[in-house]
Amino acid sequence: MDTVTKIKKRNILNIEERVISVAKKTIVTESNAIMHLASLVDRxxxxxxxxxFKSHGRVIVTxxxxxxxxxxxxxATLNSTGTPAIFMHAADAIHGDLGTILEDDSVICxxxxxxxxxxxxxxxxIKARGNKLIAITSNKASFLGTQAxxxxxxxxxxxxxxxxxxPTTSTTAQLVIGDALAMCLLDLRGFSSKDFARFHPGGSLGKKLYLRVSNLTSLNEKPEVHPDTDxxxxxxxISKKMLGVTAVVKDSKIIGIITDGDLRxxxxxxxxxxxxxxxxxxTKNPKKIDNDAMAVEAMKLMDNHGITQLLAEDKGNYCGVVHIHNLTKEGII
Known part of the structure; x- marks a missing residue:
């Protein structure tokens, strides 16, 4: 290895060590500051x-x-956890956006x-309008701190x-205080997983809480043969319904399943x-799931048994197939 190559390699190592050191120092500094915040939470x-919590208005955050x-x-966190909130930029507020604040609103600055x-x-x-002012600040003795x-x-x-x-550690601290505030309000409101689903109908988290097997089986064809079918x-x-599977049904009851694998x-x-x-x-006694069950339960059942389709039934009667592709498409997986 020539001298130039050695110097380049040494410089690369020095940069790597420096980057790792700065990154670790930043994380430790901010984590220590967050830990200290817990001691500042008071009456x-x-x-x-x-x-x-008792207010009838919204929360305006500026x-x-x-x-x-x-x-x-x-x-965003307040809105998604049951507390109506609106952002108002402080500079815009003094140039017309002050009208955002209504009589019963609380203002967090x-x-x-x-x-x-x-x-x-x-x-x-804000004070002249009679709205309650809540400050999130690092300086309680500041103008904001003494007026809030x-x-x-x-x-x-x-x-x-x-x-x-x-602004690094300070903005992290502000964010943590905001999260703590939102979680306290969530707790007081008894905000449940069902509430979360109502507020997040389009996201994968929400879908795990509200999407049912019936929502998926209704999207698919319903492959079905009789025990005596040739x-x-x-x-x-199986080819026509394009799900790689068919239920074997007698008197509306599932008695078996046939997959592409069975045919091979x-x-x-x-x-x-x-x-x-x-x-x-x-295959007799196939894995089944109730059509009214949550889609996430279908995912767990497929994962536990290493399968990609489930037969669904309603009150013991065959009603369709849920495929792993349905779960993937909906973002459940």
Whole structure:
């Protein structure tokens, strides 16, 4: 290895070590700050949560700069967990958007220093309207801290930025305080998994909570043969319905199942399938699921037994097939 190659390799290693070191230091700095936040949660935090919980209005969350970005996330979390919330940019508020705030609304103002010019202009306007003001700030002695009705202490000793300038640890702390606030309100409201599903009907998490097997079987063809159906017609039924499977049904009851795999295994055992019927090659007592069961239960059953289709029944009667592709398409898997 020549000298130039050695130097390049050494530089690559130095960069790698430096990056890993800075990354770890950032994570440790922010995690320590978050741990300290727990000791700052007090009666005032509880009173603020109680006020919002009992309020008939919405929660307006505002801030400037990076704090405004955090405010939008807190709004999203509140809305998705049962507390109506709206974001209002602090700069826009003093140029017309103050009309966003209605009489019964609570206002959460986020600012690390609590002394930015926009906040100093906005706070008196909010107070003059008679709305309760909740501050999330690192500086309780600031203009915002002294003017707010409730102060949620988001104090951090220093930013993760080596120059102690770029908002890093402080915005993380603000976000954590917002999450804590939202979770307290969720708990007081008794917000359940069913409520979560109502608020997240389009997401994979919501679908796991509300999507039922019946929603999926209704999308598929309904492959079905009689026990005495000729194997040739069984093959046609499986091919026609394009699910790789058919139920063997007698008097509306499932007595067996035939899959593509069953057909392949049959062909390795016989020279001719002439005279064979569905009951000769079917698997008895197949895995079944109630048509009203949650789709996520179908996923678990398929996973536990290493299968890709389930036969569904309603009050003991065959009603269709749920395929693993249905679960994949809906984002359940």
């Amino acid at each position: 005032e935090f509880s009173d603020a949560v109680d006020y919002i 801030g400037i700069g990076k704090s405004a970005n955090i405010a939008t996330k807190i709004v 986020i600012s690390k220093s609590g002394n930015t010019p926009e906040i100093k202009v906005l706070v008196p306007l 009705d409730y102060v949620l202490n988001a104090y951090v000793e220093k930013e993760a930025c080596p120059n102690n300038l770029a 194997v040739k017609d069984v093959i046609v039924e 295994r049959m062909l390795t055992k016989v020279d001719s399938f002439k005279g064979l019927t569905a009951k000769d090659i079917m």
